[in-house]
Amino acid sequence: MKNSWNLPVLVPDTQVGGHEGVGTIVQMGDGSDMYGFGMGDRVGVKWLRETCGTCAYCLAGDDGLCAKQSASGLFQPGTFQQYVTAPARYLTPIPAKLSSEVAAPMLCAGMTSYAALRKSNAKPGNWMVVLGAGGGVGHLVTQLAAKAFGQRVIGIDQASKEKLVKESGAEVFLDVATQSGDVLAEVTRHSEGLGAHTVIVCAASNAAYSQGVGFLRPGGTLIGVGMPGGDPTPIATAMPSLIVQKQLKIVGSILGNRQDAIDVLELAARGVVTVHYEIRGLGSLTQTFEDLESGALTGRAVLDLCG
Numbered sequence: 001m002k003n004s005w006n007l008p009v010l011v012p013d014t015q016v017g018g019h020e021g022v023g024t025i026v027q028m029g030d031g032s033d034m035y036g037f038g039m040g041d042r043v044g045v046k047w048l049r050e051t052c053g054t055c056a057y058c059l060a061g062d063d064g065l066c067a068k069q070s071a072s073g074l075f076q077p078g079t080f081q082q083y084v085t086a087p088a089r090y091l092t093p094i095p096a097k098l099s100s101e102v103a104a105p106m107l108c109a110g111m112t113s114y115a116a117l118r119k120s121n122a123k124p125g126n127w128m129v130v131l132g133a134g135g136g137v138g139h140l141v142t143q144l145a146a147k148a149f150g151q152r153v154i155g156i157d158q159a160s161k162e163k164l165v166k167e168s169g170a171e172v173f174l175d176v177a178t179q180s181g182d183v184l185a186e187v188t189r190h191s192e193g194l195g196a197h198t199v200i201v202c203a204a205s206n207a208a209y210s211q212g213v214g215f216l217r218p219g220g221t222l223i224g225v226g227m228p229g230g231d232p233t234p235i236a237t238a239m240p241s242l243i244v245q246k247q248l249k250i251v252g253s254i255l256g257n258r259q260d261a262i263d264v265l266e267l268a269a270r271g272v273v274t275v276h277y278e279i280r281g282l283g284s285l286t287q288t289f290e291d292l293e294s295g296a297l298t299g300r301a302v303l304d305l306c307g
Contacts (some may be wrong), residue, residue, distance in 0.1 A: 018303075019072040020107045021045040021079025022100040032088035042100065044092040044107040045084060046261060049076050053089070064255035080282065082305055092261045095269035097271040105136070105265050105275045108255070113140040114264040115256030116223050117149050122198045124150030127191035129215045132203030133170060134161025134224060136300045141200055141225075142168040143273045144264070154187055154196065157203075163297055164276055176203075187215045194222060202226050206233045214238040215249070221249040231260045265270075 025041050037043060051058050051066035058066050067270040072078045077085075094103045122128060128145050132138040133155030145151040146169025155170035162173045172190050174183050188195055195217035201208050212222050214237055238250060256264075267273050274301030280288055284303075291297040 015073065015075075016081050016084075017073040017078040018080035019045060019047040019049075020080035020104045020109070021072070021084060022094060022104045022107070023084070025080075027085070029088070035088040035091070037088055037091065038091055040125070042094040043086075044094055044261070044265075045072055045079050045086045046090070046092060046107045046111070047255060048090065050087045050090045061257045061259065065255040080285065080303065080305075088095050091263065092257065092258065094263055098265060098269040101279060102268055102275050103265060103275060104108075104302055105140075105277060106268055107261060108273075109137045109300060110264040110268065110273070111256035112190055112225060112253070113137055113144055114120075114267075115260045116141065116200055116225050116253040117144055118256075118260070119220055119251055119253050120198045120200070120223050122149060122151055122221075125152065126150075126197035127152050127154065127195075127217075128156045129156060129187060129196040129199045129212065131156050131176075131199065131201045131208040131212055132169070132205070133157045133165045133168070133173075134298060135202055135295075136297065137203035137225060138166045139164055139276055139299055140273060141202055142170050144267070145200075146170065147272050148267055151198070154190055158184065158295065164298055168276075182212070184214055191217065192214040194218070197221070198223065200225060204228050206235075210236040213242070213250075216246070216248055218246045219248070220246070221251060224250065225254075226254045232275060275300055279304050 022044050023038060025039055025043060041286050048063055049070045049072045051063045052068040055066055070076050123139040130138055130142050130153055133142045134157040139174060142153050142165060146153050153170040154172040156164035156174045156176050157165055159175045165173050174186055196215050199212040199215050199220050200223045202225050203213045206228045213235060216222060279302050282303055282305055288301045
């Protein structure tokens with residue numbers, strides 16, 4: 001909404017933003033019943049409103065790479081409104097046991113977290129560092145890593161988020177404000193003197209990426225999720241010689257596919273993962289974006305359009 005990523009094409013001023021929306025079906029188009037939905041069903045609208053479904057990326061489950069993807073709130077009206085239309089093929093069913101407030105953030109932050117962990121190929125018992133572990137995505141990555149993927153998590157964030165990070169399942173919490181050398185020493189000390197098997201960068205910070213590479217043990221993998229704003233900046237510590245000699249992997253992960261969304265909602269319905277959230281009204285939308293940008297928001301904000 002604030003174009004902090006310097007996108008080449010801006011969202012039209014008249015566009016309705018929003019994704020991660022949950023609601024009930026009140027009208028169905030011709031043929032939409034073939035996808036298993038009916039009137040009154042509770043469904044979710046994700047960031048990806050639709051993909052082509054036939055390209056090599058879609059067939060491989062890499063929906064976020066489809067060249068014909070359509071995004072909610074970008075060039076199609078989003079979910080910051082009472083009613084929204086969406087292709088039935090790409091809707092996600094919401095489990096009956098799961099509240100809408102918890103389900104909504106799972107439709108982007110949750111499935112993004114799950115997909116990043118899936119791509120990490122991390123084995124149970126491995127050490128994983130999560131940078132930005134108390135953020136909207138980070139606290140979900142931390143929970144899923146510890147409780148669904150069997151990781152031993154070292155969470156790094158601002159001191160004010162320590163309680164949330166530990167409650168999310170991190171064995172160790174480190175304050176991001178500590179000098180980088182001290183943090184590196186602590187990560188190494190806690191991870192068998194070798195460093196982490198995996199680092200997931202959820203913080204939208206160039207410094208976090210530079211720091212994250214140093215946390216890896218030989219053969220380790222860095223998963224990039226957070227996207228820093230401003231002009232694109234290379235990872236300062238990702239020297240080719242280091243990557244080659246330590247056999248490091250750097251993997252980008254954006255969004256997830258339809259199955260990821262279903263899987264993470266099922267985990268949420270079973271209580272394996274939940275969301276730290278606060279409910280706000282639509283009138284607080286501008287303030288919510290400002291809180292998100294400044295880092296003042298802990299977990300997620302859920303907008304209630306029914307109040």
